Amino acid sequence: MKGILFVLSGPSGTGKGTVCDELIKRGCGVSLSVSMTTRECREGETPGVTYHYVTKDEFKRNIENGEMLEYAQYGENYYGTPRSSVEEKLSEGMDVLLEIEPQGALQVKRKFPEAVLVFLVPPSMSELKRRLITRGREGEDEIDKRIETARWELTQAEKYNVHIVNDTLDECVDRVIEYFDEKRAERKKIEELINEKV
């Protein structure tokens, strides 16, 4: 039985990374896909674990050869998900988890309509703003820009399979795991029917 491709996405500041870390910590039976990037490896990061680090030429060659399931450019650098490693894991029966930006998530859905897209929803826009301010990565102008981007991303949310509100982390992660299990049960039922002799 082929694995399921789960994609966790949502506006910047909704807590994708934290939810994803917690999912892995709890051992919910998904293999995290390692992204590819052209940016430099920073201290504390491990090649092949944090990212696959490649040159711009290599990245562009991957795009041209249709090797990227999704990719985006931020500033000078490219970030993306190589198709081959995901498909390899899926064909071995492993469920794979991607944690990516909404634009990337919709690219994946177009190329891979059987992907299961989870949209993480902030409890409110004021809470989203508060989280962006608290994490302190962006200035005020950049935060306003992110809020506007979030509004646009919310208009795309209906293309996802399910919405899960990230109010308190534990409840959100519980719900994500419950949803993963629902999808696995669906898959198992379908597999049984396909194989049932009549």
Next chain:
Amino acid sequence: MKGILFVLSGPSGTGKGTVCDELIKRGCGVSLSVSMTTRECREGETPGVTYHYVTKDEFKRNIENGEMLEYAQYGENYYGTPRSSVEEKLSEGMDVLLEIEPQGALQVKRKFPEAVLVFLVPPSMSELKRRLITRGREGEDEIDKRIETARWELTQAEKYNVHIVNDTLDECVDRVIEYFDEKRAERKKIEELINEKV
């Protein structure tokens, strides 16, 4: 707020028509889309209610003009869903329900990625076969063909938003309505966030 396009589909014999009739009977707040066909109007049918009846030339013109959300040819005749009437209802805030074959459902999803696709699952293949025999519309060869088609359709089920098993009608309809309400709650939350000033 725009309405939601719900698509109810599943293999022949799974009970799409019966579930759909029951949904309408219970008044679950969806407007049933009327399909277009080139076949003749039969006794007991009402034009504009059972189907929109058109000539083959008219139907083909609609296809060429991109007016069909989905269509298929069965034997001599065309069947399909006109885009304009669906979009009109959605833009008026009405939720619309389409009851169509799996091939049509996936056509809709490609053209309308925000459509919510419900896959009706038979409890077992032997039960599916029993239902096809009981309704008595097809001969033995045709039933075997439908079972093989069903197996293929099951391989496409992961492209749907949700799977619901149709074992007993009442429980199945309850679950469909519950799911519709979940999607409406998601939509409402998104709408609130988009409109929230910060």
